Structures are given as structure tokens and as C-alpha cells.
Amino acid sequence: MQMYRAIFTIAAIFTVGIISAAAQNSNEITSAPVYVPDTTHQNDPLPDGVLVFDATSKSVDAVEGDNFAHFTFSLTNVTPNIVTILNVHASCQCTVAELPPVPWQLPPGTNGQIKATVDLAGKTGTVFKTIDITTDKGKKQLLLRINLTPAPVIEMTAEQKAAGIAASKLDRQAVFKGDCASCHVKKVEGKFGQELFKSTCAICHEATNRATMVPDLANLKLPTNVEFWRTWITYGKPGSLMPSFAKSQGGPLDDVQIVSLAQFLNAIHPSQAPPAGN
Numbered sequence: 001m002q003m004y005r006a007i008f009t010i011a012a013i014f015t016v017g018i019i020s021a022a023a024q025n026s027n028e029i030t031s032a033p034v035y036v037p038d039t040t041h042q043n044d045p046l047p048d049g050v051l052v053f054d055a056t057s058k059s060v061d062a063v064e065g066d067n068f069a070h071f072t073f074s075l076t077n078v079t080p081n082i083v084t085i086l087n088v089h090a091s092c093q094c095t096v097a098e099l100p101p102v103p104w105q106l107p108p109g110t111n112g113q114i115k116a117t118v119d120l121a122g123k124t125g126t127v128f129k130t131i132d133i134t135t136d137k138g139k140k141q142l143l144l145r146i147n148l149t150p151a152p153v154i155e156m157t158a159e160q161k162a163a164g165i166a167a168s169k170l171d172r173q174a175v176f177k178g179d180c181a182s183c184h185v186k187k188v189e190g191k192f193g194q195e196l197f198k199s200t201c202a203i204c205h206e207a208t209n210r211a212t213m214v215p216d217l218a219n220l221k222l223p224t225n226v227e228f229w230r231t232w233i234t235y236g237k238p239g240s241l242m243p244s245f246a247k248s249q250g251g252p253l254d255d256v257q258i259v260s261l262a263q264f265l266n267a268i269h270p271s272q273a274p275p276a277g278n
Contacts, residue, residue, distance in 0.1 A: 037084040
């Protein structure tokens with residue numbers, strides 16, 4: 001009798017094991033399949049008729065002194081299969097692409113957007129940037145163009161000029177404070193040479209109705225050179241309206257900006273007088 005009970009117990013355990021294994025196999029069979037993209041063609045050119053973009057080249061207009069340029073590209077998967085965007089790379093660090101986390105799967109017939117932001121600090125003229133998109137079906141490049149126009153020189157009213165002159169007579173550094181800071185401080189970041197002169201100096205020195213106490217830099221009747229311009233920009237001119245532009249003197253410019261500005265002025269306004277002693 002005990003022998004029959006032992007045989008029955010072993011049979012029961014064996015049966016439970018078979019049922020458990022079958023249940024596990026059943027779970028494995030019914031699990032949702034995981035889509036794994038085929039990356040063998042990721043370095044090939046993306047064929048036509050896979051992703052349709054609203055445009056592969058876009059252009060925006062901006063003004064020198066603007067901080068950023070923004071782009072948006074729309075794309076649609078027109079194939080009957082999933083298209084996977086594996087990665088996106090911009091041509092330089094000043095360009096940032098925004099999109100869903102990669103790998104980004106686009107089921108058939110679905111669409112999405114890739115946005116891009118370009119940092120315009122220190123840039124002038126026409127600027128070109130690119131964004132390279134790598135998918136499991138091939139690569140595609142998007143072209144970004146920014147048309148930068150010079151910022152207009154702000155013309156002050158007679159009342160504004162009078163108020164500015166009165167404030168500067170009391171404190172040469174007044175141009176870096178209050179409302180004046182919008183022209184003489186906020187527009188200097190990331191600018192050098194010609195661009196820095198246009199954004200910071202031209203408002204006074206190249207104004208249509210330049211104040212009589214503001215000198216014409218093209219017709220100075222004394223010897224000039226790079227060191228002359230550097231000293232004048234750094235420390236200003238006591239007894240005049242010319243402030244000290246160096247950060248060490250309470251101004252907005254660093255040493256590199258001052259040197260670039262001095263070199264630019266020396267190039268466009270060569271000395272109009274013979275050196276002292278000649």
C-alpha cells in the first residue's frame with residue numbers, strides 16, 4: 001500500500017511539472033514580439049518614398065544681435081513598415097536638434113517633427129548649418145540657412161541726446177546704466193571687431209546727427225595706432241563724454257573684445273597725422 005502511495009505522489013509531481021512548463025511555454029508564445037530595426041542600411045542614402053519632409057532646406061531672417069534662430073521640420077513615414085530614426089547630429093555645437101528620444105520609431109503613416117535652434121552669438125551675414133538624420137533605412141541631411149542683416153543704428157531724439165549728455169557730464173559711466181544699458185551693454189555679448197563697433201560704438205560715433213562733442217573717428221588730428229585705440233577704449237577720456245569700456249573700469253567689454261575693437265579701428269581709420277617728433 002505504501003508503495004502505491006509513493007508511486008502516486010511521484011506521478012502527481014511529474015504531472016504538475018508538465019503543466020507548469022506548458023504554462024510557461026504558453027506565456028512565451030503569447031508575449032508581444034519586440035521590433036528590432038535592421039541597421040545594415042543606416043549609412044546608405046535614404047531612398048525616396050520613405051520619409052516625406054515638408055522641406056529639406058529652410059531659411060529664416062534675423063537681425064545681427066538676435067540670440068537664436070528657430071527651425072521646425074515635419075516628416076511623415078509613407079511606407080507600410082516601421083521607420084526608426086537612430087540618431088540625429090548637428091553640424092556644430094551652436095546648433096541643437098530637438099526630437100523624441102532615440103531610437104524613435106515611426107509606424108506606417110505617422111508623422112512627427114524635428115526642431116532646431118541655432119545660437120547666433122558672434123555671427124554675421126549668411127550662416128549655413130546642417131542636421132544629419134540616420135535611420136534604419138538610410139541617411140538624410142537637412143539644410144538650415146540664416147540671413148542676418150545688420151541691426152539698424154538707433155537714432156536718438158534731441159531730447160534723448162540732451163538728457164544723455166547731461167547724465168554723462170555728471171558720470172561718464174552713465175551710458176552703462178538705466179535705459180542706456182540696452183544699447184551700450186546688452187548688445188556686446190559674443191561680439192568682436194566690426195560687429196562690436198556697429199552694435200556699441202556706431203550709435204554715437206556714426207549717428208546721422210552726431211553730437212558736436214563726439215569726435216569723428218575718421219578725422220582725428222593726432223597720431224593713432226592700435227595702442228592708442230586700446231587705451232582710449234579701456235580707460236575712456238577724462239573731461240569728455242567717452243566712458244571706460246573695460247570691465248575692470250566698470251564697463252561691459254573684456255580684454256579680447258577691446259583688442260579686437262582697437263585692431264578694427266586702426267584698420268579702417270589709419271592715422272591722419274605723422275608720429276610725434278616728425
